[in-house]
Amino acid sequence: MLHSLWQYRHFVISSIKNELKSRFARSKLGGLWMLINPLAQVLIYALILSNILAAKLPGIDNKYAYAIYLMAGLLAWNLFSEIVSRCLTLFIEQGNLLKKMSFPRITLPTIVVGSCLLNNVLLFIAMLGVFLVLGHQFSWVMLWLIPLTFIVVMLAIGIGLTLGIINVFLRDIGQAFPIFLQVWFWFTPIVYPVNIIPESYRELLRLNPMYSITDAYHQILAYGKPPLMGDIAIISVIALGLMLLSLFMFRRASPEMVDAL
Amino acid sequence: MTLLSVQNLGKAFRSYRSEWQRFAGWFGIPIKPSKELWVLRHINFEIHPGEAIGIIGRNGAGKSTLLKMITGTMQATEGHVQINGRIAAILELGMGFNPELTGRQNVFHAAGLMGFSVEQVLDAMPDIEAFADISDYFDEPVRVYSSGMQARVAFAVATANRPEILIVDEALSVGDAAFQRKCFHRIESHMNAGMSLLLVSHDVESIKKLCTKALFLKNCSQQSFGEAKVVCDEYEKHLFGSASGESQENTIQGARKQECSPLLIDQSLLVTDELSYGDGRAIIEEVWFENSSGKPANILDIDNTFAIKYRVLFKSSVVSPIFSFLIKTLEGISIYGTDTESLGSETKGYEEGDRVEISFNLKNNLASGTYFINCGIRDKLSEEISFISRRVDVAMFKVNQQKDTGQVGLVNFGAKFSSEIIQH
Numbered sequence: 266m267l268h269s270l271w272q273y274r275h276f277v278i279s280s281i282k283n284e285l286k287s288r289f290a291r292s293k294l295g296g297l298w299m300l301i302n303p304l305a306q307v308l309i310y311a312l313i314l315s316n317i318l319a320a321k322l323p324g325i326d327n328k329y330a331y332a333i334y335l336m337a338g339l340l341a342w343n344l345f346s347e348i349v350s351r352c353l354t355l356f357i358e359q360g361n362l363l364k365k366m367s368f369p370r371i372t373l374p375t376i377v378v379g380s381c382l383l384n385n386v387l388l389f390i391a392m393l394g395v396f397l398v399l400g401h402q403f404s405w406v407m408l409w410l411i412p413l414t415f416i417v418v419m420l421a422i423g424i425g426l427t428l429g430i431i432n433v434f435l436r437d438i439g440q441a442f443p444i445f446l447q448v449w450f451w452f453t454p455i456v457y458p459v460n461i462i463p464e465s466y467r468e469l470l471r472l473n474p475m476y477s478i479t480d481a482y483h484q485i486l487a488y489g490k491p492p493l494m495g496d497i498a499i500i501s502v503i504a505l506g507l508m509l510l511s512l513f514m515f516r517r518a519s520p521e522m523v524d525a526l
Numbered sequence: 527m528t529l530l531s532v533q534n535l536g537k538a539f540r541s542y543r544s545e546w547q548r549f550a551g552w553f554g555i556p557i558k559p560s561k562e563l564w565v566l567r568h569i570n571f572e573i574h575p576g577e578a579i580g581i582i583g584r585n586g587a588g589k590s591t592l593l594k595m596i597t598g599t600m601q602a603t604e605g606h607v608q609i610n611g612r613i614a615a616i617l618e619l620g621m622g623f624n625p626e627l628t629g630r631q632n633v634f635h636a637a638g639l640m641g642f643s644v645e646q647v648l649d650a651m652p653d654i655e656a657f658a659d660i661s662d663y664f665d666e667p668v669r670v671y672s673s674g675m676q677a678r679v680a681f682a683v684a685t686a687n688r689p690e691i692l693i694v695d696e697a698l699s700v701g702d703a704a705f706q707r708k709c710f711h712r713i714e715s716h717m718n719a720g721m722s723l724l725l726v727s728h729d730v731e732s733i734k735k736l737c738t739k740a741l742f743l744k745n746c747s748q749q750s751f752g753e754a755k756v757v758c759d760e761y762e763k764h765l766f767g768s769a770s771g772e773s774q775e776n777t778i779q780g781a782r783k784q785e786c787s788p789l790l791i792d793q794s795l796l797v798t799d800e801l802s803y804g805d806g807r808a809i810i811e812e813v814w815f816e817n818s819s820g821k822p823a824n825i826l827d828i829d830n831t832f833a834i835k836y837r838v839l840f841k842s843s844v845v846s847p848i849f850s851f852l853i854k855t856l857e858g859i860s861i862y863g864t865d866t867e868s869l870g871s872e873t874k875g876y877e878e879g880d881r882v883e884i885s886f887n888l889k890n891n892l893a894s895g896t897y898f899i900n901c902g903i904r905d906k907l908s909e910e911i912s913f914i915s916r917r918v919d920v921a922m923f924k925v926n927q928q929k930d931t932g933q934v935g936l937v938n939f940g941a942k943f944s945s946e947i948i949q950h
Contacts, residue, residue, distance in 0.1 A: 276638030520601030
């Protein structure tokens with residue numbers, strides 16, 4: 266799998282490039298839209314919710330604390346949900362290509378991950394710019410984001426690829442999962458701080474793998490503290506396990522997928 | 527050395543009672559599929575360097591499935607394909623093209639999809655650009671291309687580097703005639719350099735022309751494999767001759783067939799999709815051909831005379847009928863048609879119950895091939911052009927070539943060559 270991926274590296278890179286080019290072809294602002302969209306999302310949430318929630322964000326001495334908190338969480342969530350939702354329909358969208366061309370199938374999810382990562386890096390740079398304007402502190406703790414990003418990617422591949430494969434055979438998944446993803450978003454402390462959840466329910470959050478990730482992002486970006494090592498270790502194992510499972514399924518399902526497309 | 531060997535290849539589409547059983551199968555839990563639908567089975571053939579094999583068969587015979595398995599996009603259920611060399615497949619032109627990108631960018635992308643490195647693409651780029659021959663459009667977005675232009679670029683990429691085996695699936699039926707010719711030229715020159723070709727086409731003539739061998743798929747299995755001409759003839763026989771008895775009475779196949787020597791009649795030339803209509807005042811009962819010596823025949827010789835004949839039964843009196851016929855190609859292109867009015871022939875009126883034999887005598891100026899005819903009767907006195915009786919695609923005949931004269935086209939002009947020196 267890795268060998269064929271290496272042979273097709275040019276194809277993967279040119280696909281990612283082309284995807285960007287074609288997405289912004291004939292638009293005046295071009296690549297800026299990639300940043301405007303998530304930042305506008307932040308602005309909307311901040312405008313609507315900051316007054317309600319601002320008082321409940323302890324530990325950040327910045328009057329834009331809520332906006333910073335929001336951006337930190339969205340950085341993690343956007344990467345996750347983008348990879349998952351694109352993997353979900355990946356094989357169906359590329360069905361014709363899969364049927365008519367012989368090439369390593371693993372390049373397709375790789376292209377998705379590559380282009381989502383690129384988006385995420387650009388979004389991160391834009392956020393740093395916003396942080397600078399808002400007068401928020403940077404620190405070396407941010408280097409933690411590099412391994413964290415990998416964990417998010419592994420988790421997203423694990424879930425997205427598995428569902429994407431199943432979706433080829435059971436198309437209900439493609440309809441149902443986006444709804445579930447919405448619910449998931451609101452059950453993860455991203456637009457609200459974790460302390461507004463009643464004490465007795467907070468333990469349930471542990472079941473949400475995205476909670477420990479967004480929490481780590483919050484710690485790093487909003488509070489300038491390193492993440493909780495225990496949580497990170499557990500989620501890395503889960504993410505790696507899910508990714509290996511999905512790759513195993515991918516190997517097994519590849520021959521049958523073309524028949525069903 | 528064989529480039530490609532296909533052994534006992536078969537493909538079945540499996541369905542399970544529940545998709546969950548399929549998923550369980552991936553994890554090693556053996557579950558029998560509830561249904562297996564075999565779309566192809568027991569295919570065996572080999573390709574040697576420089577050989578060209580045509581694959582023919584009706585729609586749904588499994589041609590594309592076979593190509594997909596050889597290309598590797600589809601996994602065989604049984605048997606295996608052994609490949610020694612690089613395969614390039616054109617199952618569809620313009621795969622992976624992005625309409626927003628320029629031709630050049632798409633070439634890069636598509637070549638990457640075929641597994642070429644950047645250097646290889648850069649090397650081949652001038653050649654690709656020259657072959658596509660679409661001038662400045664090469665650097666315009668593909669969305670402004672005509673479909674023909676897109677096909678040009680796509681074909682140029684697909685055949686830029688000579689593969690060991692080229693697989694083509696009816697992809698060449700696009701683009702203008704000049705470009706198609708260019709494509710065939712390139713395929714031929716690659717083949718001269720040792721490339722093998724696997725071609726799927728409905729056009730039997732181009733298979734005969736390009737291929738040395740042919741594989742005929744019928745009902746999901748291998749009907750025959752061998753010399754292209756022999757297999758193609760068998761296929762044509764199957765294609766036009768698979769009729770049941772229903773239209774027998776309409777054709778030459780009826781009572782007359784016993785009288786004839788087998789050389790004159792090809793039993794397989796049986797029309798299956800005839801269309802007949804009319805106002806019922808008369809019916810065309812039977813249509814047949816007679817050769818120059820007056821014998822019923824549907825295999826006719828080039829240059830000889832022949833007759834189109836039909837028998838009409840009048841159900842009520844018609845004062846001035848017009849009789850007509852039309853000769854067409856298999857594709858439906860009209861070649862020659864006329865009627866008694868245009869010929870200036872006088873026809874008399876007929877009474878109810880009259881049975882009349884109509885005969886048009888013609889000189890056979892057709893080139894070799896298979897042709898259809900229409901026959902009809904009109905009423906001269908009626909205001910609008912409506913048929914008393916008309917039968918479309920009522921019969922077929924074949925024009926035979928005694929020897930391979932190398933002529934092309936539909937019509938035999940009987941060219942004579944002469945030359946004289948006018949300057950020395």
